Amino acid sequence: MRILFVASECRPFSKTGGLADVASALSGAFAVLGHEVLVSTPRYRGVQPERTPSVPGRRFHFVEHEGYFDRAGLYGEDGVDYPDNDRRFAYFARASLDAAAAQGLAPDVVHLHDWQAALAAFLVRSEGALPGSSVVYTVHNLAYQGVFPPATLTRVGLPASAFTFRGLEFHGNVSYMKAGLVFADAVTTVSPRYAREIQAPAFGFGLEGVLRERAAAGELHGILNGADYTDWSPEVDPNLPQPYTARRLSPKRLAKAALQRELGLEVRRDAPLLGMVTRLDRQKGVDLVIELAPDLVELGVQLAILGNGDPALERRLTRLAARHAGRVGVRIGFVDSLAHLIQGGSDMLLMPSRWEPCGLNQMYAMRYGTLPVVSAVGGLDDTIEEGRTGFKFDVDAPAGLADAIRRAVERYRGDQVTWRRMQRAGMAKDFSWAVSAQEYLRLFATVTGSPAAP
Incomplete structure (x- = not known):
């Protein structure tokens, strides 16, 4: 299966939270399981493409734009978001889809992560980008939605027809998160309980109605994140004075x-x-x-x-x-x-x-x-x-x-x-990524109509 994996941060290049760990580990797990993966992520200040970890079957594309990404922060500074984040991540979404075409990848699945990548779902569905590709959108944290004023539509070149209740409109503003929730073929989030919680007002942040609709149609899935035990394990951790195991805990x-x-x-x-x-x-x-x-x-x-x-x-x-x-x-x-x-x-x-x-x-x-x-x-x-x-x-x-x-x-x-x-x-618990990756691949097979992934 050919997968375009779009994430606004990815270890070891950029990180503000768990998304970076997930993007690195999950994309690698797909490749290890025999799938072709192109990861698209911004080239922020200090990113060194030559540090790309080598995983056979996985390539990286770094979206470059000096004005948008050569900054001190990823999304803002001193607790304040950059005022042009709408333009920055609209550019990122378009450039990621363009990169697949430029690199000769006709993806079976475009896998988008959080609001920074979500606009790509609208571009695939409504503007015909990457025809034939299915879209899966993963919500890592519903609280961060990428909500912008209506003028954003004009600023980033989106049609006025997108500004509807069944489109990107959200309480009089434009929601990038909603683009992913509405226009993807399937929506996932990162644990089964959270998939249930976000269908209620306490955790839905105003989007619980959309999520209940997707759940009722069988299109909302909770897939637990995994842990990268090659990096996080006391048996091999070089940051500890001595390694230790469950059988030898004294160190x-x-x-x-x-x-x-x-x-x-x-x-x-x-x-x-x-x-x-x-x-x-x-x-x-x-x-x-x-x-x-x-x-x-x-x-x-x-x-x-x-x-x-x-x-x-x-x-x-x-x-x-x-x-x-x-x-x-x-x-x-x-x-x-x-x-x-x-x-x-x-x-x-x-x-x-x-x-x-x-x-x-x-x-x-x-x-x-x-x-x-x-x-x-x-x-x-x-x-x-x-x-x-x-x-x-x-x-x-x-x-x-x-x-x-x-x-x-x-x-x-x-x-x-x-x-x-x-x-x-x-x-003794095993939360390795191989288990979670297989769940995603079964979902990918369903939305594409492909044979079940190995």
Whole structure:
């Protein structure tokens, strides 16, 4: 099968969140399974095409435009979106479709990811780009929709006829996300529970009606993301002081000490260490952790937090670390090696998201024997088994996070036999991309009418 894979970020070239990991791993998994894949992604500032990972069957096309993509950020700076994102990603969508034709690829499937690529679904369906291709659109986070004023239609060369309820119109504006939801042959999102959640107002962000229609027609699918264990596994991780396995967990203590030293925490084996690797915004529940932090310090818990995003949250975390030196360690930014060390060195990983389409960090944490403490939403609920591989709480319960952490800390301190059993149960879980890729390929075969993928 020939697949055009369109994503606005992709490791190792660009990354603001989990989309970059998914784009890299899933496109590679398609190629490993014997399919021809062309990945189209912007050439942002600093992207070095020569660093392209070699996977037989997968090629990359970098969409170039100095005015649009040679900037300090991918989508904006200092928490503010670029005002011309409508033009930037309309250009990206058109250029990605053009690239397939220019490179002689007649794709069976155009696989689009999030709002930045979604306009390509409209171009294929309504303007006849890549005739004969089917379109599958994947929603990674419905909260980010690419909504722009009506003048966008003229700015990016779209017909006025697109501005209808059954088209791109969304409460008087233009929604790129809606282009993908309406004009794709099938819509997927990144976990089964999230596919159900987004059909209700609480998580649908105004698009729940469209999504219910697609679901009723059998055209909305929840396919769980996978984990790239070639990169995220304590047996092979060069960022840890020593490798370790489920059968030999003792070197995990060395990773904990290394993490404590790295973030200026007291080096104590007995202190429960809670890690957090996250984008800093309200969705991720960072504010809940900040509010709870004094109580956690009183409980004898340490916090190790890595992330960037909302400047206000960055400032609050910096002040928190200064106020609780030795107990709270914060690094603003994203450092890949430190992200790995937090996974390996923490006892627990916090993910108190208000909503979470899938989440990858909880999968990584389980492989590292680090027990996740998560809200029971989206993919977090799909992947964590309460009391067996982690701890869950109801995000709507004000005291839920505190209670889940207390349960985890009590288990850690009072029952190491059960703790080790939980660690090993999590490490035995297999969320590898091969499983998820096969689900996508079966869907591709359905929408194209092709024989089932091998």
